[in-house]
Amino acid sequence: MGKWPQSIELAAWAGWLLLISATARLRILIMNLSLLGIIATALVLSVTLNAEEFVFEANYDESKIPAYELPDVLAGVTTADDWVAKRVEWYDLLSREMFGMAPPESQGATQFRSAADNTLVLDGKVLLRQLIVELAGKELNLALFLPKSATEKAVPVFLGYNFNGNHTVIDDPAVLLPQSWMRSTSDHQAHEKDRGTSASRWSIEQIVDGGFGLVTLYYGDVDPDFDDGFKNGVHEQLGIPAADQAASIATWAWALSRVVDVLEKVEEVDATKVAVFGHSRLGKTSLWAGASDERIALVISNDSGCGGAALSRRRIGETVWRINDSFPHWFCGNFKKYGNHEADMPFDNHVLLALVAPRPLYVASAEADQWADPKGEFLSCLHADPVYRLLGTEGLPTDTMPAVNEPVHGQIGYHMRSGKHDVTDFDWQQYVEFATRHLSKLGPR
Incomplete structure (x- = not known):
């Protein structure tokens, strides 16, 4: 080739x-x-x-609490008029950084109707009225337990969520069995056998004997309490919240305000005298509802702990990291950055309590509920006290944590009950007495 x-x-x-x-x-x-x-x-x-x-390990040793300095709730404030503007600043900060900003009221336009005929329960002592409230595409079932005298004269009421359905607060077939997703049953359905299983937490007779009504609803009707990325409950219509928008607690609080809208139209209820009550996570909810809606006349937190009445910087029991890890849907996305970085928070929970001022506030703890940090709850009251006093009230009547089962009642009330994380007749005895003292000053509707 x-x-x-x-x-x-x-x-x-x-x-x-x-x-x-x-x-x-x-x-x-x-x-x-x-x-x-x-x-x-x-x-x-x-x-x-x-x-x-x-690996999270809860601390209960006071000597291991990190050194901390609380933000001054009255920084730059010298007069009651100054507080008006400062309160807006604090509220906006907690909205953006902790709870999330609530939906606009226009998304909460409420319609309601009777769900059943009025009837007498508890041996004829109590009038039961049941309403269905339409909110953001969902139906909320309200149970109103009222003194019979409410048909002649409107009565003040305690308003609070229940954990397990209205049928669990009293053992009576007159209470409608809910059709909702239920938190506490294995098949997530309501059952006849569950009637009255939470009655010990409600003391309905004591409440009615004190001249009050009780208005309660199942919190899962608003937003079922599990993390699914905000695809259920009222969020189906409201949408998935951004990092500074309302997560579950703020949404539950917002819905309580929409219930107040309804109560303003119920003849048997004096809506100028609504006391919001909540236990545990729902105590956090009642505090934020009271901070958010100044129509609420009195606020009660029962064992609300971390994210509620307790000071976060103490890091006793449940912490910011732990609560966000276990319940990522409770607080807004922005709050997660403070997990294990409580010192970076530009607020603490004494600010949350101060937002209720000058309205009456009651905080209750339980001796055996160290997870909720009873001392931290009391200290939060103590550090909210200057705002109450600036606004002309007596605030908290002691600077020393009271002994077990020794309540103190000022414009801020506090007690630490013996026993566990719960709600008891003793607690309700204090709440009825406290509400009687303060709401009677407001005059008739």
Whole structure:
């Protein structure tokens, strides 16, 4: 065979050179991708290991509380008029950074209707009225337990969510069995056998004997209490909240205000004398409802703990990290950055309590409920006291934590009951007495 022409030979050599160059580049690319893969894997392993290394252990030792300084709730405030503007600043801050900003009232236009005929319960002592409230595409079932005298003269009421359905607060077939998703049953359905199972927490006879009504509804009707990315409850219509918008607690609080809208139209209820009550997570809810809606005349927090009445910086029992890890749907997305960084919070929970001022506020703890930090709850009251006094009330009548079962009743009331995380007749005895003292000053409707 003869030689190839020189031009073809040169083209062949050029092709070989290009192939060698491309192969080299491909090898470098593969090496780089492999290196990136190793780095990415290492980062994932690092994050995983760090997550595994952090094991939460609750602290109950006062000597291990980190040194802290609380934000001055009255910074820049010298007069009651100054507080008006300062209160707006604090409220907006807690809205953006902790609870989330509530939906506009226009999204909460409420319609209501009777759900059943009025009837007498508890041996004829109590009038039961049941309403269905339409809110953001959902139906809320209200049970109103009223003194019989309410048909002649409107009565003040305690308003609060229940955990397990209206049928659990009293053992009476007259209370409608809910059709909602239920939190506490294995099949998430309501059952006849559950009637009255939470009655010990409500003391309806004591409330009615004191001249008050009780208005209650199941909190899961508003927003079922589990993390599904805000796809259920009223969020189906309201939408998935942004990092500074209302999560579950703020949504429950917002719905309580919409119930107050309804109560203003109920003849048997004096809506100028609504006392909002809540236990545990619903105590956090009652505090935020009271801060958000100044129509609410009196606010009660029962064992609300972290995210409620307790000071977060103490890091006793439940902490900001722990509550956001266990219940990521309760608080807005912005609050999560303060997990294990409570010192970076530009507020603490004494500010939340101060937002209720000058209206009456009652905070209750339980001796065996150290998870909720009873001392931290009392200290929060103490540090909210200056706002109450600035506004001309007596505030908290002691600067020393009272003994167990020794209530103190000022414009701020407090007690630490013996026993566990619960609501008892003793608690209700204090709430009825406190409400009688304060709401009677408001005059008739």
